[in-house]
Each structure stands twice: as C-alpha cells, then as structure tokens.
Amino acid sequence: MAIVLGSNRYGKAEVRLVRVTRPGDTHGLVDLNVSIALSGDLAATHLTGDNAGVLPTDTMKNTVYAFAREHGVTSPEAFGLLLARHFVTTQEQVTGARISIESYGWERLGPHSFRRAGDYVRTARIFVTPDGTQVVSGLENLVLLNSTASEFRGFPRDKYTTLAETTERILATEVDARWRHRGDSADWDESFEGAKDALVNAFVNTYSASLQQTLFSMGTRVLDSRTELAEIRLALPNKHHYLADLSPFDLENPGEVYIAGDRPYGLIEGTVTRDDAPPASSEWYL
Known part of the structure; x- marks a missing residue:
C-alpha cells in the first residue's frame, strides 16, 4: 500500500x-x-x-x-x-x-x-x-429576531419527543450567509448592501411556519433582487426562547417573559441557487 x-x-x-x-x-x-x-x-x-x-x-x-x-x-x-x-x-x-x-x-x-x-x-x-476566478461575499453574526409571526407544528413524534406544537413563538437567529457572484461586480459595496437588505427584508416580512421556510425565503429574495449573484448559502441557528414559568409566584405569563437559550440550538443550513447558475469551484464548498 x-x-x-x-x-x-x-x-x-x-x-x-x-x-x-x-x-x-x-x-x-x-x-x-x-x-x-x-x-x-x-x-x-x-x-x-x-x-x-x-x-x-x-x-x-x-x-x-x-x-x-x-x-x-x-x-x-x-x-x-x-x-x-x-x-x-x-x-x-x-x-x-x-x-x-x-x-x-x-x-x-x-x-x-x-x-x-x-x-x-x-x-x-x-x-x-487555472479554472478561473470566483468571488464569494457574505456576512456573519447578523442577529435577527421576530417576536411573533412564527410557528412550528405538524412535525413527527416518537417516544422521545417532548416538544409541544406552537402557533406562536419567538423566532431568532444569527445569520451566516455567503453568496457567489456570477462574475466581477461593477460595485462590490452596492451589491453587498443590496444583498444584506434583501436578507433582512425577507426575514421581517415572512410569516414563518419553520426556520427552513424562512431560509428559502431569504435566499430567494436575495437572488430575485440581485441579478449578479448565482447562489447563496445560509446557516441559521435557531436561537431558542423559552417561556419563563412564573406560576410559583402566582403570576401569569401571556407570552411576555422569556429565557434566552444558549445551547444546544437547532442549526438550519441550505443553499438557494438559480437553475442556470454557472458551476462553482470546489472551494465554494469549504
């Protein structure tokens, strides 16, 4: 050998x-x-x-x-x-x-x-x-939160499932996004600001049945608004927020007081691409 x-x-x-x-x-x-x-x-x-x-x-x-x-x-x-x-x-x-x-x-x-x-x-x-040039722009650590307009239900259950279905929850994440350019941009700064704004606008304006759905909405909004981009990769940790139990103090908690969870957290990752996108270098996947 x-x-x-x-x-x-x-x-x-x-x-x-x-x-x-x-x-x-x-x-x-x-x-x-x-x-x-x-x-x-x-x-x-x-x-x-x-x-x-x-x-x-x-x-x-x-x-x-x-x-x-x-x-x-x-x-x-x-x-x-x-x-x-x-x-x-x-x-x-x-x-x-x-x-x-x-x-x-x-x-x-x-x-x-x-x-x-x-x-x-x-x-x-x-x-x-030798195969050419590839430019990937992006951002990290962009923290976003919706205090409503998010749910999670209809998921499979087994003997280890304890999570309750909900039609009302906080949706929070810390966006890690990378988007691949088709070629050289005429204005890198304008392209970046436009893609960032599209990500934020999609998060704000999407009623979320799942963080996966929100991810696809964010990626789609970027590609729809930025013709110079071929595809976008997103990693969205689900920053869980749990209702605080105030019953020991004879207090109700109608969705107002939460515990911000640290870890573990759900991690949703996905790529949104154009069907005619030029092939990517293998470096794109690193």
Whole structure:
C-alpha cells in the first residue's frame, strides 16, 4: 500500500490591517482581517523539505500592507482580487490562491472619530485558480429576531419527543450567509448592501411556519433582487426562547417573559441557487 500526499495549501492567517485615508480634514477608515492560502506545486517541501517553491508567509503579510498603501482598499472583494491575482501571476509554482477577508464596520462620529459598529461582520472569499476566478461575499453574526409571526407544528413524534406544537413563538437567529457572484461586480459595496437588505427584508416580512421556510425565503429574495449573484448559502441557528414559568409566584405569563437559550440550538443550513447558475469551484464548498 502506497502512502501519498493529498491536497495541501499554506499561507498567512489573520493579517490585521487598518487603513486610514487622509484626503483632508475628514478621514476614512477600513479595518480588515486578511487570510491567504496558496496551493500548487508544493510537494517538495512536504516530501523532502526543499523550500525552493515556498514563498515565506512573512512575505505574504508584507504584501498585504504594501498593497494597502500602493493600491488602497476600496472593498474587501476588490482588495482580495488584487492579492490573489498577484500571488498566482508572480509565483510560477502557485496555481491557486484563496483570500479570505473579514471586514469590521466603523460608525463615523466626527471628521476623524469613529465607533466600532458591532452588529455584523462583512466577509469576502476570493479564489483564483487555472479554472478561473470566483468571488464569494457574505456576512456573519447578523442577529435577527421576530417576536411573533412564527410557528412550528405538524412535525413527527416518537417516544422521545417532548416538544409541544406552537402557533406562536419567538423566532431568532444569527445569520451566516455567503453568496457567489456570477462574475466581477461593477460595485462590490452596492451589491453587498443590496444583498444584506434583501436578507433582512425577507426575514421581517415572512410569516414563518419553520426556520427552513424562512431560509428559502431569504435566499430567494436575495437572488430575485440581485441579478449578479448565482447562489447563496445560509446557516441559521435557531436561537431558542423559552417561556419563563412564573406560576410559583402566582403570576401569569401571556407570552411576555422569556429565557434566552444558549445551547444546544437547532442549526438550519441550505443553499438557494438559480437553475442556470454557472458551476462553482470546489472551494465554494469549504
């Protein structure tokens, strides 16, 4: 039986970058966390320790900072594309580059003052390979809650089922969404804001018979409103809320006082896609 090296990659993870622009008295601020992973003809370093094809990860870190100065940062997608194409075109042994970026928002308080906006994290993943380029935008940690217009009933029961059916419940989740572009967007920021707004609007305006139904509604709303997108993947944890038992205190609880559950929680995942969507790179599924 032979033992062989399988797929592999290496890179620099979580390069923290803050870019300040100073065109005048009013400054701009970009705050990113950039991770780089390269693949290609890298077997020698694994099998023999020959590092002739191993671009130092420290060089990758330096490239992030140098590119931020030389090219600026207009959007995480555009910055990621610059980095990915640079590594693939300048390193003969590198045939694939994956750039993953988290973008942290800041709220302007004055010409040069900011407050961290912490309600979600914008994400971007860029893949450049011999098969082409793929851009995946998204967001994480977007917490949404409907205090009504949600139910869960009609489910199968067995001897271990204790959950009662309900026609009235709180529906809360923390959205993790990634959407794949058909090609390069004319305006990455406008595309992101439009997709985010579509997600939120669908959550707000969907009467939910299940979180699965809400997931499909959210994905459909994004694709209906954003023609530049091919498909969207969603992971929606069901953040359970339980009615507090106030009977020991001779108090009724008509759906007003809840215990916010931490764990365990239900996790609903799904992909919503166009039937004519171009095929995705295998990296999309990682």
